[in-house]
Amino acid sequence: MRYLGAALVVATLVLLGIVPTATATATAAATATAATPPDDTGRSWEVAAARWDFIRGPGSTVYTGALAFLNVDDGSVRELPWGDYAPGDVAYAPDARTLYTVGLISIGDTIFDAEVHLAAHDASSGDVRWTVPLSDSQERLAVSPDGSIAITTNDRIDLTTRQVVPFDACGGTVNDGPIDVAFSPDGSTAWIVCRFRDPDRAELRAFDPATLDLLRTIELAHDVTGRIALTPDGSTAVLSGARLNLPVFNQRAVRVDLATGAVADIATDSSFMLGSISIAPDGTRAYLSVQQASDDSQDSLWAVDIATMTLAASGPLENYGTHPIVTPDGAEVFATGYGPWGEAGERAxxxxxxxxxxxxxxxxxxxxxxxxxxAVTPDQAPVARLTASEPNSPVTFDASASTVEFGSIAEYAWDFGDGVSTVTTTPTVEHEYAEPGEFTATVRLTSSGGTSTEDVYTGHQLLRNGDASAVATVTVTVPEPAVPGSGVAGELPPAGFNGATWVIAGIGMLLTGALAVVIVRRRVQPQRKDA
Structure with a gap:
């Protein structure tokens, strides 16, 4: 009986040992390295507008201004005014936490008593964090793709140390000078538009941002009075407000191949083109404004096909000297401009x-x-977080703990590590592995603004701040399948197999057999005594 009990224990352990439950574990091979974003996830982009004006009093005229923030989703506007600071050009840091402006601070009683400053603002509140004085006559601003430096038309500013290095980008006479500045998307070059008089012409000058050495010059026959933007691949510059000859109103947009210097343009019909220029995130279109010179008729917003330099679309615009900006997803264009004339003869x-x-x-x-x-808020890369269930058939992958600062997560691109991939709009997916082994599964997220791991930069600030945080991986170990009832590798049981039920049944059969043996022996023994 003791021998039978020991055999029963051994049989039970054998049965438990061959139950084909999944014993492999899913372990995270790499988790997102980016810090957890703040609680304001899923918030809207904002369009920041620099506002400036004068305050005229008895014997004095001083600068004043404000920052206005337009919520792209609901259209609401918030403002932060200043009594003695008039912001001009504006650009966001790559992480969308800081907004930089170049503006004028009044230091006296007239508009000539002012200093040019670069100001760093908290992007959420607009509050000024710090300022540094710059050279005179600063108008334009660009922030490098990595957010380490800013360049104006006359200064380079280290945004960490706040060190300012003045430089003369264009030289020439008092009537010559820089018009605008833009970084290449890789940050290796600062392009400055130089305008020269007598004769009227322009140059694109390339500078090393680190040393401010002049790298090359592209001469233009055009007289450029507008702005510059670059395609996201860095191959092409587009300039507004250019003309080849009289009349001065016959202005045009110019495309410049930055490798060869080749130029193409599209002309307006007796119109100005004084405002800024904005490039679509995919690099196919340039947005700019056209202002009629002959009368007070309707002005236009243009979309120019960059490859062909033809007009792709046009829309009405009541403005003069507008500055269009495109959203990170490429879906909307915002522009500043004047509204219709009021009864008192004013235009706001x-x-x-x-x-x-x-x-x-x-x-x-x-x-x-x-x-x-x-300036528009740079879209930020999602932060991917990925888990996997035990490697049953199939395995469930779950990225629902992932977050995104702006908008939502629009796409989940899955690679299961076995040559199979798929794309979903939902954070969970199931996958069945055909063979045992160790597999590294990956998910790559894309935000509703189009941001994943790659940056999109068009000259003055990032549109999309891509980051490796958009990718997460997890390692899944799929075991060799087992054959029920034996200790050897074989085929897994069909779906719905309940290992625990079979163990109990097996133990029950063994116990029943043992009970039968005992009963038989007890019945036979008395007969032997009677003999």
Missing amino acids: KAISAHDAATLTPLGATPPLPGAENL
């Missing part, structure tokens, strides 16, 4: 929204007097 500026494909007007803000240059 506002920010208008337009469909990027057709340039159809979508609406406008209330009046924002003095609004000029615009």
Whole structure:
């Protein structure tokens, strides 16, 4: 009986040992290295507008201004005014936490008593964090793709140490000078538009941002008075407000091949093109404004096909000297401009929204007097987090703990490590591995703004701040399948197999057999005594 009990224990352990439950574990091979984003996940982009004006008093005229922030989703506007600072050009840091402006601080009683400063603002509140004085006559601003330096038309600023290095980009006479500045998308070059008089012409000058050495010069026959932007691949520059000859109103947009210096353009019909220029995230279109010179008729917002330098779309725009900016997803274009004339003969500026494909007007803000240059919040890469279930058949992969700062997560691109991949719009997916082994599964996220691991930069600031945080991996170990009832490798049982039920049944059969043996022996023994 003791021998039978020992055999029963051994049989039970054998049965437990061959139950084909999944014993492999899913372990994270690499987790997102980016810090957890703040609680304000899924928030809206904002369009920041620099506003400036004068305050005229008895015997004095001083600068004043404000920052206005337009919520792209709901159209609401918030403002932060200053009594003695008038911001001009504006650009965001790559992480969207800081907004930089170049502006004027009044130090006396006239508009000539002012200093040019670079100011760093908290992007959420608009509050000034710090300022540094710059050279005189600063108008334009660009922040490098990595956010380490800013370049204006006369200074380079280290944004960590706040060290300012003045430089003369264009030289020439007092009537010559820089018009605008833009970084190449890789940050290796700062392109400055130099305008020269007598004769009227322009040059694109390339500088090393680290040393400020002049790298090369592209001469243009055009006289350029507008702005510059670059395609995201860094191959092409587009300039606004150019002309080849008289009349001065016959202005045009110019495309420059930055490798060869080849030039193509598209001309307006007796119009100005004084405002800024914005490039679509995919690099196919340039957005700019056209202002009629002959009368007070309707002005236009243009979308120019960069490859062919033809007009792709045009929409009505009540403005003069507008500054369009495109959203990170490429869906909308915002522009500053004047509204219609009021009864008292005044025209107030506002920010208008337009469909990027057709340039159809979508609406406008209330009046924002003095609004000029615009910047849009850079979209941020999602932060991917990935887990996997035990490697049953199939394995469930779950990225629902992933987060994104702006908008939502629009796409999950899965690679299961066995040659199979798929794309979903939901954070969970199932996959069945055909063979045992160790597999590294990967998910790559893309935000609703189009941001994943790659940056999109068009000259003045990032549109999309890509990062490796958009990718997460997990390692899954799929075991050799087992054959029920034996200790050897074989085929896994069909779906729905309950190992615990079979163990109990096996133990029950063994116990029943043992009981039968005992009963038989007890019945036979008395007969032997009677004999």
